[in-house]
Amino acid sequence: MSTKKAKTKNEASSSRGGVGGESVVADCGRNKSTCGYCKSSTRSSISHGLWTERLTVNDYQALLDRGWRRSGCFLYKPEMDKTCCPSYTIRLKASDFVPSKEQQRVRRRLERFLDGELDAKPSEQTEYQDVSFSREVSGSVRKSLGAAKREQNNEVEPIMKDLAEQIDNAVQRCIQSGEFPSNIQIPKASVKRVLSAKRKKLAEGSEELVYTSNIAFPIVAAIKHTESSERGKNVEDNRLSPEAVSEKLLSAMNKVEEFTGFSVKVSKGHINFLSATGVTSSDRNEGEESLCATTTKSSSNKLHARKRKLEMHLKRSSFDPEEYELYKRYQLKVHNDKPESISETSYKRFLVDTPLIEVPPSGYDDEEKVPPCGFGSFHQQYRVDDRLIAVGVIDILPNCLSSKYLFWDPDFASLSLGNYSALQEIDWVKQNQAHCSTLEYYYLGYYIHSCNKMRYKAAYRPSELLCPLLYQWVPFEVAKPLLDKKPYSVLSNFTKDSLSSSSPKAYETIVESTREHEDMEQGETNDDDGDEMYNSDEDSDSSRNRNDIANILISLDGPRLRYKVLSALLSLPSPVFFSDNQIFKSL
Numbered sequence: 309m310s311t312k313k314a315k316t317k318n319e320a321s322s323s324r325g326g327v328g329g330e331s332v333v334a335d336c337g338r339n340k341s342t343c344g345y346c347k348s349s350t351r352s353s354i355s356h357g358l359w360t361e362r363l364t365v366n367d368y369q370a371l372l373d374r375g376w377r378r379s380g381c382f383l384y385k386p387e388m389d390k391t392c393c394p395s396y397t398i399r400l401k402a403s404d405f406v407p408s409k410e411q412q413r414v415r416r417r418l419e420r421f422l423d424g425e426l427d428a429k430p431s432e433q434t435e436y437q438d439v440s441f442s443r444e445v446s447g448s449v450r451k452s453l454g455a456a457k458r459e460q461n462n463e464v465e466p467i468m469k470d471l472a473e474q475i476d477n478a479v480q481r482c483i484q485s486g487e488f489p490s491n492i493q494i495p496k497a498s499v500k501r502v503l504s505a506k507r508k509k510l511a512e513g514s515e516e517l518v519y520t521s522n523i524a525f526p527i528v529a530a531i532k533h534t535e536s537s538e539r540g541k542n543v544e545d546n547r548l549s550p551e552a553v554s555e556k557l558l559s560a561m562n563k564v565e566e567f568t569g570f571s572v573k574v575s576k577g578h579i580n581f582l583s584a585t586g587v588t589s590s591d592r593n594e595g596e597e598s599l600c601a602t603t604t605k606s607s608s609n610k611l612h613a614r615k616r617k618l619e620m621h622l623k624r625s626s627f628d629p630e631e632y633e634l635y636k637r638y639q640l641k642v643h644n645d646k647p648e649s650i651s652e653t654s655y656k657r658f659l660v661d662t663p664l665i666e667v668p669p670s671g672y673d674d675e676e677k678v679p680p681c682g683f684g685s686f687h688q689q690y691r692v693d694d695r696l697i698a699v700g701v702i703d704i705l706p707n708c709l710s711s712k713y714l715f716w717d718p719d720f721a722s723l724s725l726g727n728y729s730a731l732q733e734i735d736w737v738k739q740n741q742a743h744c745s746t747l748e749y750y751y752l753g754y755y756i757h758s759c760n761k762m763r764y765k766a767a768y769r770p771s772e773l774l775c776p777l778l779y780q781w782v783p784f785e786v787a788k789p790l791l792d793k794k795p796y797s798v799l800s801n802f803t804k805d806s807l808s809s810s811s812p813k814a815y816e817t818i819v820e821s822t823r824e825h826e827d828m829e830q831g832e833t834n835d836d837d838g839d840e841m842y843n844s845d846e847d848s849d850s851s852r853n854r855n856d857i858a859n860i861l862i863s864l865d866g867p868r869l870r871y872k873v874l875s876a877l878l879s880l881p882s883p884v885f886f887s888d889n890q891i892f893k894s895l
Contacts, residue, residue, distance in 0.1 A: 329665045331860040332361040345393040346761040352392035358383040360663035365683040368664060369705045371749060373399065373693055376780055380661040388776040394796040395754035397774040398765050402737035402750050414727040421723055422616045430718045431866050460663060468499040468834065471581060475523055478560035487556050492530045497523040497526055519581040524553040550577025618692050631699050638715040659701050659713055674781050679704065679740040679747060696726045702733065708749035750866035757791035775800040
């Protein structure tokens with residue numbers, strides 16, 4: 309790539325904040341490497357690269373919609389029909405998003421943590437990394453539905469253990485006093501949390517039901533089994549009911565209220581623990597950009613709930629020492645990177661440097677179509693009680709929020725911060741459509757059907773995959789049967805007849821390019837690979853004209869030409885955009 313000796317005044321000002329700048333890229337050719345997905349020992353991962361000096365948000369939006377992604381200032385695109393693990397760009401329309409049960413659990417879990425009802429504890433389950441620099445999400449997504457349901461209902465908190473011990477002590481006192489037979493085998497008591505949705509329905513006066521235990525029912529069953537085996541079947545008159553057993557246990561638990569701060573009542577055989585409604589917070593507005601929970605730190609009684617405050621701060625991409633320290637901890641503990649492999653320089657090159665020309669809210673040609681933060685590259689900080697727990701690296705573009713990377717505090721692994729941040733980013737797109745009507749989509753990076761740890765992305769529904777040949781968006785449900793058969797598939801439902809009738813020259817070009825490509829040897833790196841990609845003139849995407857990349861400047865190791873000029877010189881069909889493999893023929 310050529311070194312620029314001087315910048316004009318307009319170019320210098322446009323690189324930070326203006327929209328008058330132009331995109332300048334240089335072709336880096338084909339790259340072959342080992343694969344982080346299939347763990348191939350050979351250099352089976354094949355992609356094409358561009359080095360970007362600067363890039364407008366409209367041009368990068370157009371490149372995303374042709375299968376490109378960025379890592380710092382480097383753009384790359386898999387050679388889909390050659391690489392070992394074809395990577396399809398995946399997105400969803402935020403307004404159509406329907407959260408799954410697991411995704412709803414992630415929200416509730418974090419809300420409980422903010423309410424002080426759940427502690428963040430280190431987990432052996434870690435969040436998975438998209439090694440092609442896309443989003444990471446929680447390993448809890450991979451749990452079975454049954455396991456997830458058990459986790460939701462049965463997460464054991466310290467106070468629940470204390471309450472269960474009090475019930476067990478009450479059972480022993482009833483046995484010693486002769487109220488329960490001494491020769492029965494009674495299981496240990498368990499205490500469960502009452503779901504928030506049921507608390508108000510079951511509330512009594514100013515109190516709110518928080519925990520409950522059904523130990524009376526297994527006690528009655530144990531007594532019935534013991535007496536039936538010893539005396540025969542005529543024991544109906546002497547058998548205790550669950551209601552009577554729970555009343556006896558309540559009488560024996562005379563110190564529980566003093567010990568825990570909860571009041572204890574029985575209802576229909578259940579032992580219920582109630583607290584004043586002020587102890588737990590009511591549902592807060594999850595859609596707000598900054599979530600805040602009232603902070604109430606308990607010092608006198610460790611069993612009282614502690615309120616926490618979650619805040620999110622969106623800032624322009626820049627180096628932050630606090631973020632870098634969190635990134636180092638994340639890479640060392642979650643991905644087991646070696647300390648010598650992590651440096652400030654590599655961090656900046658990966659997650660701070662950006663070629664995107666910054667667009668402030670007041671610097672766009674149509675100010676009514678810009679969100680309050682503007683367009684460009686951002687870091688979204690997540691803080692709990694002012695402690696930085698996660699950072700999402702994102703690009704905000706005219707049509708989408710594109711998620712690039714997330715790193716988080718390993719001490720908070722149990723909160724599934726990858727999932728939670730994705731849900732927040734989807735909410736952000738919904739909210740900001742009021743400011744920018746074209747901002748509709750959430751891009752999750754690349755989807756690899758043959759890689760199990762990438763399957764979580766399809767759980768964000770309804771999603772779409774980008775066809776690698778015709779650049780049409782295809783519903784995931786339509787694409788899945790094709791990908792089940794083979795990793796690489798042309799997803800668009802275009803036939804030879806429909807394409808040739810709309811543009812015979814384009815069809816002939818694709819056929820000829822495909823033949824040339826099939827004759828190429830895998831070892832060649834910079835020769836003509838053909839495979840010119842075509843977007844039909846009948847493309848209905850309303851943003852296609854705005855995001856046409858014809859004006860991108862191509863660096864030729866000295867002189868620069870616009871892509872549309874190169875297209876004319878090389879007699880490429882029109883409209884033509886970046887090809888799947890070698891982009892700039894004869895360069």
